[in-house]
Amino acid sequence: MTHRTTPVGNAVVVGAGMGGLLAAAALTGSFRSVVVLDRDVLPDTATARRCVPQARHVHALLAGGQAAMEDLLPGFVSELLTLGATAGDALGDIRWIVDGHRMAREISGVPGILASRPLVEWQMRRRVEALPNVRILDRSDVTGLTVDGERVTGVTVQHRGGVPPEVVETDLVVDSSGRSSQGVARLGELGFAPPAESQLAVDVSYATRHFRLDPPHLDGDSGIGMAPGPSSPRSGFMGVQEDGTWIVTLAGYGDDVPPLDPDGFLDFVKSFPAPDMYDALRTAEPVDDGVRYRIPTTVRRHYSADDLPSNYLPFADAICSFNPIYGQGMSVAAVEATILRDCLRSSRTHLARRFLRGANRCIDAAWTLTVDNDLRIPAVPGRRSARVRLVNAYTSRLDRAAAVDPAVGSAFLRVTHLLERPGTLLRPATVLRVLLASR
Template sequence: MNHLSRTSRHGAHAVVIGASMGGLVAAAAVAPYFDRVTVLDHDALPTEPAPRRGVPQGRHAHALQPGGLLALEDLLPGITDDLVAGGGRAGDASGNCGWWIGGGTLARGIAGNVVMGITRPYLEHTVRTRIAALPNVTLRDQTDVVAPLGKDGHVRGVAVTPTGGGTADEISADLVIDCSGRVSKLPDWLTGLGLPAPEEERVHCKMSYLTRRWRFANDVMGADVFQVITPDATPHFGVCILQEDGTYIVTLGGLLDGAPAKTDEAYLAFARALSVGRIADALDGAEPVTEFQPSHFPYSRRRRYDRVATHPVGLLALGDSIASFNPMYGQGMSVAALQAVALRDMLRRGPVDPKAYYRKAHGLEDVAWKITTSGDLRFDEVEGKRTPDMKFMNSYLDRLTLAARTDPVLAQQFLRVAGFIDPPTAFFKPSVLMRVFRRNRSAATEATATSAAAA
């Protein structure tokens, strides 16, 4: 039974659709405010850290941004220590990470923000274990949700069937949260309830990539937890992350179907062709631990529930069910955790107004959307809407990241915004603008002097 007072209670039962990270953080958010919470999932949930069919990205590199890790800690106090206790490799977002962004490496420093080197199955298992231990939460796997139950604008539960077929059942609920991700059927469900479906926005990045875990034979990575090489002149990228078992996961790929072929020779040649050679050097003599794992992500997508005029009472969406981003940027889990914190805070104050919730959820995903899509749309072949403010922001960020190659303060400010610690408005603080201006003026002066000397 919920330990909160009756005035804090919002109902007898909440149902969460999906037991991936979005569903787990949603369960953590609502558990204090309902007598019971049931989390439904299509898969047979593993009892140990293991990839599963419902999380196709589980074999690839994953990252919680510093702000996402803080949000997860807010929802589940002590979870950071739990992750470290099981082998998670904590590091400083600047001091223990190499960031090649905008054609150069950001200056190092001590950001004071934590990143965690872990596999997705280990992260999800650790969080799922904490959620399963909550006395009023039940995880019900191998269950498919057919549709919400409701009429007259009120949702009162869900219709379900066992995965693979069987007798249908109905589960009553005071609140249903759709965390089923990119496969979400919520727009169709809304139409079935006689309500409008949201507008949908897409950016066709055509991201493809190839992942393998390795045991390195050298110490090129040193104390680094992350090495990230983002696209610059070419649409290719590389990510290398230390994992909880001491191996490294390396994901190589690119926009516009730019992944290497599934051979050792092609993979290593791709790494050597990246703008900086740190990952290629680390792979020298490395022993593969897994087979190659390919993946393709055709487009980033968001559904504008914040623009829908009428919402049903008792039905919300969270995480990838609202917006899913190019996974190269590592934003999805962090956005879900931040949205879950926002939902919890609204429940703490009283009944949740869907319009207010979606405005807040949109504000959180919009930061990630602008970061990911503005980067992808730098390449003319990527299909999507280009806006004047996007062009302005890209131009300014080019100047900021150029300055951040030699200015640790600017580098850390960039990482704080990209990591969901600070809002994007922090880029335009007078102190930041002045540092960007001075560093760019200095760089231009040096370039002019070099050209004159060469002449």
């Protein structure tokens, strides 16, 4: 049973992106002081940051992520909706075409939120900054760690803007500095072994543009998703944004790079196996020139508490960087934050071991689900084990079944939204529905 403890000591979070902010929210009840450090300039408005290039592309809050954020910061979801975010049912309000199969519609009970990444991060930062024991310092480069035996005692920080460098004393360091984290190198300099890594060369390219629609709504639907599969590897999503425009992100694997020019962009959309997105965009008004982003690999670092300082925690993308096409990053980080908070409420003894054990359960499910699906794409190199081939054969049947049985689609969305583990799709009742419907 967990119990609350009196806040004591100081904690430092490296990185003020979504992961770092969520970590700070998790720490605030257990530490007297929480300092969040970021090398970027943090804007005063909901605008994209230079150090977060993926922020300009489509984002969504999965149901599991919403629940975790609301648990950490009550009222956060309603605040987003007040600021213009759109809430809806993940199956009832969004049209899904998965590997060419149109999912049957029903109210699934799986809530989703569409909002721009800058809006979500800005509102999260406002909430965390308002916490009485949290300080967020931007333009602050972490240059090293000071240690005493197996413990980190301080974080060396080089502030910009004429502020002299300092060592911030700490009782806990949370590294949420992203997939390009220098944490592995810094720990290596101190003699700690690097973690093993799993990588998948997905080589996904994204292209994103914003449009005004005429008419402005899709018969009441808030989005259209084209999910990839072996027969239709191109993907895309369009969804309404808080300013009334529609964001459209297209993605392709390998050499299939979506164009940004107006004609090429629309031709890519026209190639999808269903006409919904093309019909919505062919008379739409573009409002920007678009941006591109590329993910060469997805990376998972298999940290062991035995190879970490006793008071040092990797977090969010510093542990696992997913293929953004599946929209899991923010939501997995939110679940990790609730795990960290609960670990601290229980005890600080063996904190790294207990946190990593809990975090890896969530990461295992999300990583396996996305890697298996990426390995369905012929252009993605990688070993297709017997397990992967069996799972993906079943997934193809599930795609076909979801086109005629909305209960199958709802079950699948509960897994992708982090409400259920992938194993639930193998329950006898679900398997029977898949086998019958896919015929």
